[in-house]
Amino acid sequence: MNELLTPEERALEVKRLVNQLQAEGRTDLLLHAIGVPLLEELRIEAAKGRLSRLVITKDYRFILEDYQKEVELQPVHKAVYLLFLAHPEGIEFKRLFDYRDELLRYYMATGKMMDKEKVIESVDHLVNPLDNAINEKCSRIKKVFLDLMDVYTASYYIISSHTQKQFSGSDRIWYQRLKNITLPRELVIDYNR
Template sequence: MAQALGAQTIYEIKQALHRCPVQLSRLVIHKTQDYALELVDYKVLVRLNPLCKALYLLFLQHPEGIVLKEMSLYKTELWNIYLQVCRHNDLKSAEKSVAELCNPLSNSIHEKIARIKSSFETLTDKHIAEYYIIAGARGKAKKIALPPNLIVWQ
């Protein structure tokens, strides 16, 4: 196999594998099923808690990206998404969670992004997960790299 890739060392094999085209799955968001996220071509559901799912959906709706320090600008939108994905009985607790996520002095947003990343890396390898996670340079807009034609809202 190494010779077929034109590689001699482990490092060269890894580099060659990263040059291989990646087969990405379509991400289907099932609106009628509490916004279930499914990687249909891999035949797996992405399991996220409601707050992580709401955050993920917010980023899907903003392909241009969001600067994390500006999350407070998206608080109302995030709240509305959260109400759609969560059957929450305690609205005060829910409001507190969303407010904490939008607070630039809190680490909540980074924790949720890390959980989302972990969920995708559990279902795929790290190289493929890079297309599905929320990522970006520090201080710059974070976004999901998945091409828009692979995102399907049903």
Template sequence: MSDPIMQTPEQLADIVQHASQRLIGLGRYDLLLKSLGGSAVIEELRIELAKSRLSPLVITSDYRFLLPEMEKEVELTPVHKAVYLFFLHHPEGIELKRLSEHRQELLELYCKTARLSDNEKIEESIDHLINPLDNAINEKCSRIKKAFCDVMDEYLASYYIVSSHRKRQLSNSTRIWYQRLKIITLPRELVVWE
């Protein structure tokens, strides 16, 4: 066998494929899993496979959410659409405790997606969303997750939903703290605005 350092990635992949097939033929899935680095690597491979199957998310001028490659539409109410659009506009993620700083943006998005003209009800709904003592925003994120999981598997949906993400922060002292962000991880080049 030649030196693996001198081989191209394609040649190494060919070696891995042949070795994997032999181990599978021998029924030695345990050794195959160990040689690949365990379940963490398997999970990364599953995520990579999901990425290759992501459909563009088309947002129409009347705020319908379409997944053309899956021939599906994600059904959401106007308030859920407003929340989703808000997080799409913030690819860096947002801490829920800072949601009140974005009240006006949420209000404008809800007014665009709602066919209601009852501004009082719209404002009341937004006030529930931004209230840190109210669970409304988490309920809306859960409903958005369910809507995407209704049209695709969990691994694909994980890119489209509003999910939690912890971002490690270092301070000048010896303390480490984490920002708890809500974020949509879908690559923004897959978001198509009509």
């Protein structure tokens, strides 16, 4: 392809070549050319066009407005979700204790009628790095979203992993295993903020 073409012109050329391969019945070559990792990336990109606004009502109901569906979560799951929504940069599970007070505030707000001692106990389990409670809550949240939409669209709404390479002043390299929600925040309408 000509290097002088604009990205848009190159995209049109790729489309023309794709159509030729499809007409020849050679989707096998097409898949080989783009590769499975890129195919997955393209599916996720395509899902971006189907994202719904997530409305969080004053009484903490979670509504996928464009799908006209409610995301039915227990107060503890809503609290966890709100915490991760508030931190688009991501949070490491092993550092959840640093967010204990914030998580407690969310849980107290979403579970207004619950016993305060039980809420505190539950939050303490969630922020304990030796306890599996946070993984269980994230799995439940994931299941609820997967019941409402396809896996590629759900990937924007669930709490998922993001690994970030870190460098110190020396040759030492380590990885930050952040968990975050990749839903663009302009699609979140929270009436409690």
